[in-house]
Amino acid sequence: MAAEKSPIKVCITGGAGQIAYSLLLEVASGKVFGQDQPVILHLLDIEPCLEKLNGVVMELEDLALSLVRGVVATADPLKAFADVDVALLLGAFPRLKGMERKDLLAKNNDIFRTTGKAIDQVAKKSVKVVVVGNPCNTNALTCMKNAPSIPKENFTCLTRLDQNRAKSQLAAKLGVSVSQISNVIIWGNHSGTQFPDARHASVTINGARQSLTDALSDDAWVKSDFISTVQQRGAAVIKARGLSSAMSAAKAIGDHARDWWFGTKEGEFTSMGVISDGSYNIPAGIIYSFPVTIEAGGKWSIVQNLKQDDFATEKMVATYNELQEEANAAAELAAAAN
Ligand SMILES: NC(=O)C1=CN([C@@H]2O[C@H](COP(=O)(O)OP(=O)(O)OC[C@H]3O[C@@H](n4cnc5c(N)ncnc54)[C@H](O)[C@@H]3O)[C@@H](O)[C@H]2O)C=CC1
Numbered sequence: 001m002a003a004e005k006s007p008i009k010v011c012i013t014g015g016a017g018q019i020a021y022s023l024l025l026e027v028a029s030g031k032v033f034g035q036d037q038p039v040i041l042h043l044l045d046i047e048p049c050l051e052k053l054n055g056v057v058m059e060l061e062d063l064a065l066s067l068v069r070g071v072v073a074t075a076d077p078l079k080a081f082a083d084v085d086v087a088l089l090l091g092a093f094p095r096l097k098g099m100e101r102k103d104l105l106a107k108n109n110d111i112f113r114t115t116g117k118a119i120d121q122v123a124k125k126s127v128k129v130v131v132v133g134n135p136c137n138t139n140a141l142t143c144m145k146n147a148p149s150i151p152k153e154n155f156t157c158l159t160r161l162d163q164n165r166a167k168s169q170l171a172a173k174l175g176v177s178v179s180q181i182s183n184v185i186i187w188g189n190h191s192g193t194q195f196p197d198a199r200h201a202s203v204t205i206n207g208a209r210q211s212l213t214d215a216l217s218d219d220a221w222v223k224s225d226f227i228s229t230v231q232q233r234g235a236a237v238i239k240a241r242g243l244s245s246a247m248s249a250a251k252a253i254g255d256h257a258r259d260w261w262f263g264t265k266e267g268e269f270t271s272m273g274v275i276s277d278g279s280y281n282i283p284a285g286i287i288y289s290f291p292v293t294i295e296a297g298g299k300w301s302i303v304q305n306l307k308q309d310d311f312a313t314e315k316m317v318a319t320y321n322e323l324q325e326e327a328n329a330a331a332e333l334a335a336a337a338n
């Protein structure tokens with residue numbers, strides 16, 4: 001019989017919040033890091049939410065899951081990030097009806113300065129960080145800048161929810177299952193300027209893989225309604241539910257973390273917010289969502305040489321410009337805090 005794997009430590013911040021409530025079962029049941037991978041869960045929330053967090057811990061015990069080898073619940077970031085392998089950063093205020101995600105920058109940015117410093121001090125140097133709290137690209141940049149001892153490549157932000165939304169819209173339009181669609185891209189910011197791009201996607205019909213846009217043959221829809229529906233989906237959910245997406249966000253975080261842990265499938269790529277390196281003429285040094293392939297173990301590479309036209313370039317630059325404005329605003333907030 002193969003020796004049992006040692007447990008990995010996974011920190012989830014905002015542990016008492018709504019996304020965490022769905023995400024914990026994904027992680028604790030082995031859906032993310034594997035059915036043979038024991039986990040020790042580190043849950044961080046703020047002091048006033050510790051009683052609620054304790055209720056979540058009770059429920060985790062009551063799940064009676066064999067992969068869970070310990071739970072640490074705390075309001076102390078130095079305990080929460082101690083020696084962790086993975087940090088899923090949800091702890092932040094969500095937007096309310098009528099707000100843009102960047103309106104949260106002033107409210108949430110200091111959380112990510114503190115978080116970055118704590119990760120720098122006590123997490124494993126190989127820690128994989130996924131920033132979810134909005135505005136997630138710029139918060140990931142802040143976190144990265146405050147953790148200089150951790151490689152920049154270890155900081156990512158979540159755009160997988162946008163990718164899942166895009167895939168689902170395309171599948172419905174084509175009348176196929178989402179499992180038949182691959183290589184949909186989200187470029188740029190997790191915001192209303194993001195560029196959901198179906199032009200490099202494939203659909204497999206009767207075993208034959210083909211260009212999705214050829215199969216769909218509706219360029220006008222791909223360039224207009226498809227893009228705006230995905231860009232505005234978060235706001236539409238808030239309008240309908242009175243709360244921002246949680247179940248779908250949790251599923252997307254699990255998808256992102258699983259692909260980063262195990263790697264992408266041969267011939268497929270996924271989108272995540274990563275540090276830009278000049279690819280596609282996006283200046284280096286911001287967290288921008290690109291298509292990436294990932295090797296088992298976690299080394300990701302930006303997919304190169306995807307053909308761009310004027311339409312795509314304009315959209316990719318617009319979302320970059322917004323990210324640069326956010327990065328400038330975050331730098332001003334950091335300077336004012338010092
Ligand atoms: N990137 C994406 O695709 C998505 C991002 N989000 C964002 O995720 C974040 C969390 O969303 P929800 O779980 O719905 O919010 P929520 O309000 O239900 O939970 C957030 C939790 O974070 C905690 N928290 C606040 N400050 C903290 C700190 N300094 N350290 C640790 N915990 C702290 C709160 O006490 C609360 O329990 C929001 O910023 C939301 O906008 C939500 C959906 C998708």
Ligand SMILES: O=C([O-])CC(=O)C(=O)O
Nearest residue numbers: 095134161234235244245
């Ligand atoms: O829209 C929001 O504020 C929450 C979020 O990021 C999303 O649902 O994509």
